[in-house]
Amino acid sequence: MTSRLTFDAVSLAYPGRDRGSSSTRVLEGIDLSVSSGDFVVVIGRSGSGKTSLLNLAAGFQQPAAGAVLLDGQPISGPGAERAVVFQDDALYPWLNARDNIAFPLALKGVAKDARRKAAEELLARVGLAGSGDRRIWELSGGMRQRVGIARALAAEPRFLLLDEPLGALDALTRSKLQLFLLDIWKTSGAGALLITHSIDEALLLATRIVVLQPAPGRIGAILDSGFAGEILSGADPRKVRQSVLFRSMHDGLTALIHDNAHEELAA
Ligand SMILES: Nc1ncnc2c1ncn2[C@@H]1O[C@H](COP(=O)(O)OP(=O)(O)O)[C@@H](O)[C@H]1O
Ligand SMILES: [Mg+2]
Structure with missing residues (x-):
């Protein structure tokens, strides 16, 4: 059965630290949907709201405005059909x-x-x-x-929600587990929503890449990516990384994530 996890015009605010101080808007106007068979990777700088986005999908937090829906029903809390994996294993x-x-x-x-x-x-x-x-x-x-x-x-679960699951691992283990994750995702038939800092990881794993811009967190760009499909069909990840398309998408993502001045000029 196909399932769909949807962010519909979602905003999230955290209360101010001191009494009387205004609340901080962390996410604004997020429209996003993840279906069974999608591997959506959210990437953005530290503090751009990635974990907050995942927490909303997990049902740990509620939006200030808009709705987070599972097959059309508002998510009111955690549920077994949405499994969460954190960076620290939490075993x-x-x-x-x-x-x-x-x-x-x-x-x-x-x-x-x-x-x-x-x-x-x-x-x-x-x-x-x-x-x-x-x-x-x-x-x-x-x-x-x-x-x-x-x-x-x-x-x-129908969805795997993964917050920098490989972030604490050494480079070699990380590369191995990236392939492992692809395999698990494919065989489970679940939808995946994965948070990462790594452009390389985003390009290798995603069917769709979402770039979050900070303060407040909002979607700067959404890109389709086909490298995961190539790897699952047997392509050597090292060769994939060296391809012209991979490199140019890597450069493009780097600019989108880090180059705010460029973004403002383009606007
Ligand atoms: N519980 C909280 N209370 C107040 N502010 C928070 C809380 N959690 C996160 N923030 C703030 O929200 C913003 C986004 O945080 P987060 O979602 O953790 O971003 P990321 O995962 O991209 O690093 C940051 O500015 C952070 O300081
Ligand atoms: Mg985070």
Whole structure:
């Protein structure tokens, strides 16, 4: 079944820090939609409102104006059909890898044997077969993020909401997990909304790239990207990165994100 997550003229404000001080407008006039099978990547400078946007989709926050909708219904809070993965894995240190992954199933009331079986399958799917008994502190950063993603997949969500999920990893692990994410996204059939700082990552993973401009956060540009499709069809990511189109889109995005003076001249 196709699902759609929609931002309809969404604004978000945080209250002022001191009593009497005016509130800060963080997002303004956001129109965006993510459907099953989309991989939407939101990129923008620090403070441009990326996490706030994801928090709205997760239902952690409510818009000041406009609406965030799931299949036409306003989102009123978190839900199992929208799984969230943060930069810090947020795993439960008192549980081993398997029980972390099985946790959402326990919440759903799935019986113990069935949970264990599902968790083993998910461990295999994220390349961690045989690691179920390991404690969280025995896992590398990359393995922890795999466990976090496996846990997110356990509830068979319709949307994966990922806030800089690979941001804390070393470059080599990050490249590997980018391909892993593409694979997971494709096989799950879910829609993905991923936040990143990395232009390279945005170009490799996205079917659509959304550039957020700061203060207040608003959409500066939306670009379609086809590199994820090429990679999933077997293209070598290193070759893809070296292509003329990739480089020119990289330059274009760099200008859009960092070059405000240029933007004002163009306006
Ligand atoms: N809970 C909060 N209260 C007040 N201001 C906040 C809060 N969270 C974020 N902000 C402000 O909102 C803006 C956008 O933050 P955020 O969504 O975290 O941006 P990003 O993820 O792009 O770095 C920043 O100016 C930040 O300081
Ligand atoms: Mg953020």
